[in-house]
Amino acid sequence: MKKLTCALALAGAFMTGNALAWGNDGHRAVGAIADQLLKGSAAQANIAALLLPGETLESIANWADCVKGTYCGPQSPEMLAYVAANPKHSEYHYTDIPFQNAHYHDGATGSADDDIVQTLKQAISVLQGKSDAASNPHQFTPRQALILLTHMVGDIHQPLHVGAAYVAKDGRFVVPETQAQIDGLAIFDARGGNNLLLDDAQITALSDAVIPAPLPPEEGAVKPAAYPKSPTKPLHSYWDSTVVDYAMRRLSTRTPRQFAQTVIASKPDVPGNSGDPATWPYQWADASLAASKIAYAGVVAGPAMQQTSRKGEPYYVWSLTVPSDYPVPSSALAKTQLINGGYHLAAVLQAIWP
Numbered sequence: 001m002k003k004l005t006c007a008l009a010l011a012g013a014f015m016t017g018n019a020l021a022w023g024n025d026g027h028r029a030v031g032a033i034a035d036q037l038l039k040g041s042a043a044q045a046n047i048a049a050l051l052l053p054g055e056t057l058e059s060i061a062n063w064a065d066c067v068k069g070t071y072c073g074p075q076s077p078e079m080l081a082y083v084a085a086n087p088k089h090s091e092y093h094y095t096d097i098p099f100q101n102a103h104y105h106d107g108a109t110g111s112a113d114d115d116i117v118q119t120l121k122q123a124i125s126v127l128q129g130k131s132d133a134a135s136n137p138h139q140f141t142p143r144q145a146l147i148l149l150t151h152m153v154g155d156i157h158q159p160l161h162v163g164a165a166y167v168a169k170d171g172r173f174v175v176p177e178t179q180a181q182i183d184g185l186a187i188f189d190a191r192g193g194n195n196l197l198l199d200d201a202q203i204t205a206l207s208d209a210v211i212p213a214p215l216p217p218e219e220g221a222v223k224p225a226a227y228p229k230s231p232t233k234p235l236h237s238y239w240d241s242t243v244v245d246y247a248m249r250r251l252s253t254r255t256p257r258q259f260a261q262t263v264i265a266s267k268p269d270v271p272g273n274s275g276d277p278a279t280w281p282y283q284w285a286d287a288s289l290a291a292s293k294i295a296y297a298g299v300v301a302g303p304a305m306q307q308t309s310r311k312g313e314p315y316y317v318w319s320l321t322v323p324s325d326y327p328v329p330s331s332a333l334a335k336t337q338l339i340n341g342g343y344h345l346a347a348v349l350q351a352i353w354p
Contacts, residue, residue, distance in 0.1 A: 011159075015157070022154050022155070022240055022241070023240045023241035023244055024062055024241075025241070025244050025255075025256050025259075026154065026158075026240070026241070026256075026325075026334075027028055027061040027062050027151060027154045027337055028059075028061050028062065029244070029248075029256035029258035029259045029260055030150075030153065030154040030338060030341040030342045031056065031057035031058035031059070031060070031061035031150055031154075031256075031344060031345070032056075032057075032257045032259070032339075032342070033073065033260040033263065033264065033338075033339065033342025033343065033344040033345070033346070034057045034150070034342050034343075034346040034349065035058055035260075036085050036260055036261065036264055037264065037342070037343065037346035038057075038346050038349060038350070041353075042350075042354060043119075043346075043349040043350045043352070043353040043354075045353075046349075046352075046353040047146065047353075050143045050218075051146075052198050054100055056151050057345070058257065060146075060150055061150050061151055061154065062151070062152035063079075063147050063150075064089075064093070064152070065093075065151065065159070067079045067082055067083050067089065068090060075322055077354045081183050082144060085138075087143060088114050090256065091112065091114045091115065092114060092115070092148070092152065093119075093152065093161065093194060094113050094115065094155065094161040094162070095110060095112065095115035095156045095161070095162055095164075095285065096111075096115075096164035096189065096192070097109070097110040097111065097162060097285070097292060098110060098165075098166055098176065098278050099159075099163030099164060099173075099289065099292040099295075099296055100293070101175070102286065102289060102290075103286050103289070104285035104286060105282075109177060109178055109179055109181075110179075111135075112115060115190040116162070116281070116285075117156070117281045119138075119152055120148075120152050120153070120156065120280075120281035120284075121278050121279075121281050122135065122136055122137070122138060122145070123140060123144075123145040123146075123148045123152065124148040124149065124219065124277050124280070124352065125278050126141075126142055126144075126145035127142060127145050127146060127149065127349075127352045127353075128277070128278070128352055130140045131226050138151065140286040149345070150345060152337070153284070153341055153344055153348070154341050154345075156281065156284045156341075157284065157287075157338070157340055157341035158239060158288070159239065159288055159289060159291040159292035159294070159295040159337065160192050160193045160235070160236050160239045160292060160295060161192065161288070162285050162288035163288060163289050163295070164189065164190070164192060164193075165193060165196060165296065165297070165301075166182060166188065166189060167188050167190050167195075167196075167301055167304070167318055168186065168187060168188070169188070169304040171300070171301035171302050171303050171304070171318055172218075172301075173296070174187055175311070179344045181272045188304070188316055190318070191236075191312065193234060193236035193240035194234045194235075194236045194237075195234070195315065195316065195317045195318065196234065196235040196236075196299075196301060196318050196320055197232040197233065197234060197235070197317055197318065198232065198234075198235060198238055199231065199233075199319075200231055200232055200233040200323065201231065203233060203238070203242075203322070203326070203327070206307075206324060206326065206327055207242075207246060207327040210325060210327055211249055211250065211327050211328075211331065212249045212250060212252070213249070214245075214249055215252060215254050217254070221222050221254075233258055235299075238330075239302060239330070239334070243327075243330045243331045243333075244250070244328070244338070246331035246334070247332075247334045247335040247338065249262070250331055250332075250335070251335070260342065263335070263339050263342075268339050268343070270340055270343040270344070271287065271340065273341060273344065273347065277348050277351045277352060280344070280348055283301055284344060287340070288337075291333060291336075291337055294329065294333050295330065295333065296327070297329075298322065298323040299320055299321070299322050299323075300320065300321040300322075301318035301319070301321075301325055302320070302321070303316055303318070305317055305318070305319070334341075335346070344351055
């Protein structure tokens, strides 16, 4: 297969801080799918009891990202209280299992006590009525548990929020067997793909050849804010937002709600889960590891290049080579994962409140 080398523009390398899985539209799409599937159910009534007037799963889907800063607007007292009580809240959104592995298990290399699997398990337990210290060490309220569940089910279906790349200086993807081996000397953590850089202009040119053009905005639609473009795009950012845009364009949908309506009408074949709902996050993580293998298929990293952060600290980045049709399989996978996320969110809430 023909490949595209995405050369790194050293002078303008862009690094993201806290990653926002699926971005605004992706998370809203997951919530919108669940909203529609749950209409008229007992779960919908229990959800409504925890939400404020006018709120839906779609509208709260980005709350857990919005608490990381002020880019969604000023933080509410509820957000500030959550952040104060959860100083590690940004770590709740992901786990870092080597993408080559098949399974997540407690204590595995790349896992953590506060990672996404453990956070989801706690949120589900709280909504099941368990609030003891063992099942709810962060003392989540039922409302917080619902908000976190809505967001984190989306996160865990984003392949790079589970399957992590570990890289040698020469660009080889490697599998650390212990946490100690990830030493920043022989084996580096690519930070969920944030240190793996695509050439933005080249990946855009690839997509222009194979992805339909965006639909014209609806009359009266608010024009999105324009930001200066970096010459490089982190692979994580590509999977957070770019592939969601591609997936929506391929379905000729403009909004998360339209995306939800379209995919539900297609009656997708969605894998189910079994056992206690508190164990479902482990099953979702394993499925996301399988998806991450597709996300990294044909992706090759070049040699490490040292950069300096705004704080003056050195770090390494790697330029990527990706298949020339990468936007096609990646957007197809994103569509599948968004659908699975929405259906699994509805299913777990129905299992909690049958």
